[in-house]
Amino acid sequence: MSAGAEAVVIGASAGAVDALSAVLPALPKGYPLPVMVVVHLPPDKKSVMAELFRGKCAVDVREADDKEPLTGGTVYFAPPDYHLLVEPDRRLSLSSEEQVHFSRPSVDVLFESAADAFGPGLVGVVLTGANADGARGLRAVLAAGGTGLVQTPTTAAAAAMPLAALAAHPAARALTLDQIAAHLRELGGTS
Amino acid sequence: MSDKTEDIELRLLLEAIHKRYHYDFRGYSVASLKRRLTQARERFGCDTFSQLQDRVLHDPAVLPALLAYLTVQVSELFRDPAYFRAIREQVVPHLKTYPSLKVWVAGCSAGEEVYSLAILFREEGLDERTMFYGTDINPEALKRAEAGVYDLDRLPLFTENHRKAGGKSSLSDYYTAAYGSAVFDKSLRRRTVFSDHSLASDAVFAEVQLVSCRNVLIYFDRDLQDRAVGLFKDSLVRKGFLGLGAKESLRFSAHADAFAPFAPDERVYQKQGDL
Numbered sequence: 001m002s003a004g005a006e007a008v009v010i011g012a013s014a015g016a017v018d019a020l021s022a023v024l025p026a027l028p029k030g031y032p033l034p035v036m037v038v039v040h041l042p043p044d045k046k047s048v049m050a051e052l053f054r055g056k057c058a059v060d061v062r063e064a065d066d067k068e069p070l071t072g073g074t075v076y077f078a079p080p081d082y083h084l085l086v087e088p089d090r091r092l093s094l095s096s097e098e099q100v101h102f103s104r105p106s107v108d109v110l111f112e113s114a115a116d117a118f119g120p121g122l123v124g125v126v127l128t129g130a131n132a133d134g135a136r137g138l139r140a141v142l143a144a145g146g147t148g149l150v151q152t153p154t155t156a157a158a159a160a161m162p163l164a165a166l167a168a169h170p171a172a173r174a175l176t177l178d179q180i181a182a183h184l185r186e187l188g189g190t191s
Numbered sequence: 192m193s194d195k196t197e198d199i200e201l202r203l204l205l206e207a208i209h210k211r212y213h214y215d216f217r218g219y220s221v222a223s224l225k226r227r228l229t230q231a232r233e234r235f236g237c238d239t240f241s242q243l244q245d246r247v248l249h250d251p252a253v254l255p256a257l258l259a260y261l262t263v264q265v266s267e268l269f270r271d272p273a274y275f276r277a278i279r280e281q282v283v284p285h286l287k288t289y290p291s292l293k294v295w296v297a298g299c300s301a302g303e304e305v306y307s308l309a310i311l312f313r314e315e316g317l318d319e320r321t322m323f324y325g326t327d328i329n330p331e332a333l334k335r336a337e338a339g340v341y342d343l344d345r346l347p348l349f350t351e352n353h354r355k356a357g358g359k360s361s362l363s364d365y366y367t368a369a370y371g372s373a374v375f376d377k378s379l380r381r382r383t384v385f386s387d388h389s390l391a392s393d394a395v396f397a398e399v400q401l402v403s404c405r406n407v408l409i410y411f412d413r414d415l416q417d418r419a420v421g422l423f424k425d426s427l428v429r430k431g432f433l434g435l436g437a438k439e440s441l442r443f444s445a446h447a448d449a450f451a452p453f454a455p456d457e458r459v460y461q462k463q464g465d466l
Contacts, residue, residue, distance in 0.1 A: 066409045066438055067220075067416075079438055082409075085222035088198065094438050095223040096406045097263045113222040 006121030011107030013129030015157025111137025120145030129161025218415030272355035302336025326388035
């Protein structure tokens with residue numbers, strides 16, 4: 001199953017920092033896959049996410065730029081007040097169209113566009129959060145032949161987002177944060 | 192890259208719209224365009240983009256509704272207040288040296304940015320000598336811009352933005368509230384022209400001191416971005432100013448050398464002298 005993974009998308013909302021702290025620092029230097037992350041944040045804040053995780057991670061961490069080509073070993077955070085999408089040619093692009101689930105960036109928007117670009121090569125990960133964003137996106141990931149991982153709801157700071165994601169598709173797998181981290185390492189061939 | 196049936200159909204739909212109606216979306220970024228056209232497809236009850244293509248080719252009434260999906264129309268007055276503060280504090284002192292001014296808001300949608308600048312210019316005593324051009328490809332958006340009517344429930348956000356942008360007056364001085372709407376003062380658009388113009392296919396139409404084009408280029412691919420920035424370059428006077436969206440930059444543009452960062456954090460550039 002691990003063969004052929006090409007990219008990882010992660011969505012998180014309430015409780016995101018703690019959850020991501022258990023996952024992103026586990027990725028080793030030289031990790032081959034690009035990782036795109038949507039965290040729900042207030043629109044008027046300069047995001048500190050990239051800075052925060054840059055200090056904790058062995059991989060590169062940055063805020064996504066429009067039309068930037070994806071490279072492995074890099075974590076791209078969606079900037080506040082913009083949706084983050086993946087183009088068919090595997091460049092990132094930004095959009096300021098309507099909020100989805102009262103959020104911009106939205107997990108669904110990232111996952112759906114990435115599923116289109118990567119098909120079976122995409123791994124979608126839904127972490128803690130207090131709404132339903134990500135459920136539709138995870139369904140798109142699985143429908144395109146990709147892999148869906150969801151934080152076990154009982155271990156999440158806010159269970160609604162994992163619950164909605166699991167309800168959206170029976171093939172999504174519920175895992176603890178440690179298991180998700182181990183799985184992502186394995187997908188990169190660096191278990 | 193991708194030759195999925197759906198992507199072939201999407202390209203053919205854009206081709207059909209271009210051939211039949213001369214709206215050119217072929218250089219737009221695919222990911223968000225596809226997302227919005229999927230919503231349109233559902234709204235029109237079509238299973239495929241090919242069915243939507245059939246509808247748009249044979250029923251001219253479909254295109255105006257489709258344009259609402261093809262063009263993103265999300266804005267607010269004084270969106271990104273720090274940008275308007277930079278215009279006010281850093282660009283306006285330069286603009287004050289010109290006896291007459293022209294300002295082009297490219298991709299103005301329903302006019303929020305034009306009204307923001309018109310209010311700012313009035314507060315700075317520049318409005319009497321300034322012509323504003325608000326251009327967009329969407330005739331419905333231009334009509335709304337011309338009307339200057341916004342939902343009243345958006346006004347608290349507009350007011351807060353205006354304050355953060357260094358507003359020197361009360362925003363309520365510029366509109367009348369009635370029946371759930373705020374109607375902006377006609378005097379703000381006395382020297383404003385709202386007009387149809389496409390960054391994908393039209394040419395330069397005026398020599399201007401300031402171009403404001405924010406959160407438009409992100410919807411274009413690299414070639415179309417270059418075309419649009421080329422129009423701005425050709426339109427601007429020497430030492431004129433170009434303002435972009437918070438996440439847009441000229442770093443990778445074919446015209447990067449023609450501009451110098453002026454207020455880099457707020458994405459304001461200045462056109463260079465002789466090249």
